[in-house]
Amino acid sequence: MTLIEFNETQGIFHLHNSKISYLISVEEGGLLSHLYFGKKVKDYHGQMRYPRVDRGFSGNLPGTFDRTYSPDTLPREFSSAGEMDYRTPAVLVRQENGANALALRYKSYQISAGKPSLPGLPATFVQNDNEAQTLTITLADEVTGIEVDLLYTIFANQAVIARSSKLRNESDQTIYVEKLASLEMDFVDKDFDVICLPGAHANERHLERGAVNFGKQSFASLRGSSSHHMNPFIALVDKKTDEFQGEAYGFALVYSGNHNFEVEKDQLAQVRLVAGINDFNFSWKLVAGESFQAPEILLAYSDTGLNQMSQAFHKTIHNNLVRSKFKNEERPILVNNWEATYFDYDEDKLKPIVDEAKDMGIEMFVLDDGWFGHRDDDNSSLGDWKVYQKKFPQGIGHFADYVHDHGLKFGLWVEPEMVSFDSDLYQQHPDYLMQVPGRAPSPSRNQYLLDMGREEVRQNIYDQLVKVFKEAKVDYIKWDMNRNMSDVFASDLPSDQQGQVYHRYILGVYKLMEDLTAEFPNILFEGCSGGGGRFDAGWAYYMPQIWASDNTDAIARQTIQYGTSLVYPVSMTTAHVSAIPNHQTGRKTPFDTRGAIAMSGVFGYELDLTKMSQADKDQVKVQVKQYQAIRSLVQFGDFYRLKSPSEGNQTAWNFVSADKKEAVLVTAQVLAYAQPYLTKTKLAGLDPDKYYQDQETKVIYGGDELMNLGFYDPVVHEDYTAKMYHFKAID
Numbered sequence: 050m051t052l053i054e055f056n057e058t059q060g061i062f063h064l065h066n067s068k069i070s071y072l073i074s075v076e077e078g079g080l081l082s083h084l085y086f087g088k089k090v091k092d093y094h095g096q097m098r099y100p101r102v103d104r105g106f107s108g109n110l111p112g113t114f115d116r117t118y119s120p121d122t123l124p125r126e127f128s129s130a131g132e133m134d135y136r137t138p139a140v141l142v143r144q145e146n147g148a149n150a151l152a153l154r155y156k157s158y159q160i161s162a163g164k165p166s167l168p169g170l171p172a173t174f175v176q177n178d179n180e181a182q183t184l185t186i187t188l189a190d191e192v193t194g195i196e197v198d199l200l201y202t203i204f205a206n207q208a209v210i211a212r213s214s215k216l217r218n219e220s221d222q223t224i225y226v227e228k229l230a231s232l233e234m235d236f237v238d239k240d241f242d243v244i245c246l247p248g249a250h251a252n253e254r255h256l257e258r259g260a261v262n263f264g265k266q267s268f269a270s271l272r273g274s275s276s277h278h279m280n281p282f283i284a285l286v287d288k289k290t291d292e293f294q295g296e297a298y299g300f301a302l303v304y305s306g307n308h309n310f311e312v313e314k315d316q317l318a319q320v321r322l323v324a325g326i327n328d329f330n331f332s333w334k335l336v337a338g339e340s341f342q343a344p345e346i347l348l349a350y351s352d353t354g355l356n357q358m359s360q361a362f363h364k365t366i367h368n369n370l371v372r373s374k375f376k377n378e379e380r381p382i383l384v385n386n387w388e389a390t391y392f393d394y395d396e397d398k399l400k401p402i403v404d405e406a407k408d409m410g411i412e413m414f415v416l417d418d419g420w421f422g423h424r425d426d427d428n429s430s431l432g433d434w435k436v437y438q439k440k441f442p443q444g445i446g447h448f449a450d451y452v453h454d455h456g457l458k459f460g461l462w463v464e465p466e467m468v469s470f471d472s473d474l475y476q477q478h479p480d481y482l483m484q485v486p487g488r489a490p491s492p493s494r495n496q497y498l499l500d501m502g503r504e505e506v507r508q509n510i511y512d513q514l515v516k517v518f519k520e521a522k523v524d525y526i527k528w529d530m531n532r533n534m535s536d537v538f539a540s541d542l543p544s545d546q547q548g549q550v551y552h553r554y555i556l557g558v559y560k561l562m563e564d565l566t567a568e569f570p571n572i573l574f575e576g577c578s579g580g581g582g583r584f585d586a587g588w589a590y591y592m593p594q595i596w597a598s599d600n601t602d603a604i605a606r607q608t609i610q611y612g613t614s615l616v617y618p619v620s621m622t623t624a625h626v627s628a629i630p631n632h633q634t635g636r637k638t639p640f641d642t643r644g645a646i647a648m649s650g651v652f653g654y655e656l657d658l659t660k661m662s663q664a665d666k667d668q669v670k671v672q673v674k675q676y677q678a679i680r681s682l683v684q685f686g687d688f689y690r691l692k693s694p695s696e697g698n699q700t701a702w703n704f705v706s707a708d709k710k711e712a713v714l715v716t717a718q719v720l721a722y723a724q725p726y727l728t729k730t731k732l733a734g735l736d737p738d739k740y741y742q743d744q745e746t747k748v749i750y751g752g753d754e755l756m757n758l759g760f761y762d763p764v765v766h767e768d769y770t771a772k773m774y775h776f777k778a779i780d
């Protein structure tokens with residue numbers, strides 16, 4: 050199958066599959082111009098070339114006299130600093146003479162089958178070379194010899210393109226890359242809204258939408274991590290785009306560190322997006338012959354609203370980014386002891402929870418923070434990955450045996466990137482800490498960052514973790530990170546490489562995860578950073594699931610899980626039932642509401658099973674069975690958002706199996722009213738010709754009926770309600 054064509058005469062590259070087309074042209078002077086990204090077109094006849102107009106104060110190419118042709122107005126694929134383009138550049142390189150000017154011009158191209166990996170970085174992959182094709186366009190700067198490879202991979206069956214860029218120092222001088230975006234994309238005649246996912250700890254990924262106005266907006270993280278605060282994703286959408294209609298362009302960076310999505314509306318109302326590693330405090334030294342690879346970014350296109358954009362992301366992340374052998378396996382229902390005990394536990398206190406879990410049919414016990422060093426609170430022991438003898442006198446393996454003997458899997462919490470002052474590791478290796486010489490490092494949760502960019506630091510942590518993972522016979526690891534980066538300095542790097550520290554740290558963390566996941570392919574790894582502080586596509590490459598938020602309140606979770614689903618598949622999003630009053634919000638929600646919301650993700654419990662009423666214990670047994678019956682559908686089905694929690698009093702979403710024979714609908718309402726207006730919920734994604742039976746009421750509905758008429762939501766006189774419906778197609 051041909052997915053990429055180059056028309057030599059016209060100088061046009063056309064990437065296409067059955068859903069999308071992406072068109073690039075080589076323009077006068079070797080400028081690479083963006084022509085189109087959107088719904089598939091059969092072929093291209095050149096009628097969309099950018100019109101020539103004389104624009105005052107937008108200058109022209111050196112050595113030319115044509116005032117109608119300006120790099121400052123042309124839609125570009127990759128612009129550089131120092132040329133006649135006043136918009137945000139994609140690349141900035143400081144050269145030996147202090148100049149940062151480049152003029153990157155088309156040099157050559159290559160089309161290859163499949164998808165190359167990006168050394169040291171997470172990136173999409175394909176199983177067979179016929180699933181994708183990759184176009185590499187090389188741009189070169191004549192004066193210095195610096196070259197940039199632009200990589201575009203189009204997948205055969207998805208409305209998704211993966212892009213990245215690589216800068217090669219083909220000059221004879223040492224240079225400093227001060228910015229290298231993963232992508233630039235310029236749009237003409239688009240009056241966009243921009244959607245982003247901002248938040249905070251315990252309040253992650255709220256869908257925020259606003260106009261793209263003249264000037265520049267930036268959606269960024271400077272925390273050394275992809276962050277709770279601004280997820281590495283934006284969508285540019287038409288004003289009328291909603292969940293089911295309109296154009297949406299989604300951009301998700303496959304990276305877990307500092308990022309920046311710069312959206313600029315220029316003098317002609319054209320929109321430029323430049324996205325990639327944040328250039329704040331970034332400077333990467335390249336001696337002659339060296340190269341720098343920018344992270345990958347996924348571009349998803351939909352002409353039928355946000356749900357379709359999300360499904361394109363979900364499928365690509367699940368199929369082409371998650372590597373773990375667990376990717377297609379139903380994930381175990383777990384109980385985690387964090388909100389049950391916090392640090393106050395020992396083996397004797399935990400065993401009854403394990404007993405209860407077995408009785409209730411729960412499939413895994415996860416031992417959270419506090420099992421190592423001498424950790425009784427969050428002020429000590431990070432970095433000492435040896436069992437706390439006081440809590441587990443017979444060792445961690447002994448407790449793991451207890452869990453395994455009860456027929457449960459055993460999971461363990463770790464926070465590999467951190468160190469406490471009160472730890473053996475810090476006493477032995479104070480220099481492992483990230484800190485600026487002569488300055489006291491800033492505590493956050495009274496802990497500090499290890500410089501994971503350094504090999505010996507990683508090796509120390511790796512050796513400790515391998516030992517304990519084996520000893521504890523772990524089936525699952527929860528990898529946490531409870532602070533952001535500060536005091537950014539690497540003691541082993543010279544002054545002209547301190548601009549590498551942020552990115553080098555992330556590469557180090559990726560390397561450690563690569564090594565550990567390779568050493569333990571049978572461990573199910575779950576990412577976490579104080580909940581969803583590093584919920585990004587890069588992480589998915591190493592770990593198939595991530596703790597979505599420390600906020601376990603069923604009402605707050607609706608907003609968090611709704612926003613998360615914009616990009617990330619449900620199989621990646623973990624959600625637990627916790628006790629009331631909720632520990633984060635103080636809210637008291639009914640047990641089945643907590644169940645319905647948590648069952649909309651990778652399900653588990655986060656409470657003391659020994660301290661529940663008999664009625665609640667019985668309900669756990671029911672929920673466990675209920676989730677087991679729908680688990681595959683929820684985790685691997687198609688997900689549709691129906692009603693947004695931020696637009697009113699109700700939330701609704703549904704899951705549909707690939708064969709459309711089964712669906713689960715979840716509806717939720719925040720407040721009850723004395724005289725409620727009646728509401729209906731309409732499902733999506735069903736087969737209109739099939740008949741579906743509600744498994745509870747046994748009522749049969751046509752698929753078309755459920756999608757077009759919908760049905761009345763129950764009238765309830767109670768706050769914080771939710772309901773789950775399970776439909777099965779009948780023959």
Ligand code: DGJ
Pocket residue numbers: 387417418462529531577578579580596598599
């Ligand atoms: C933050 C995590 O998100 C919690 O679930 C818990 O593991 C704590 N850290 C433990 O310190």
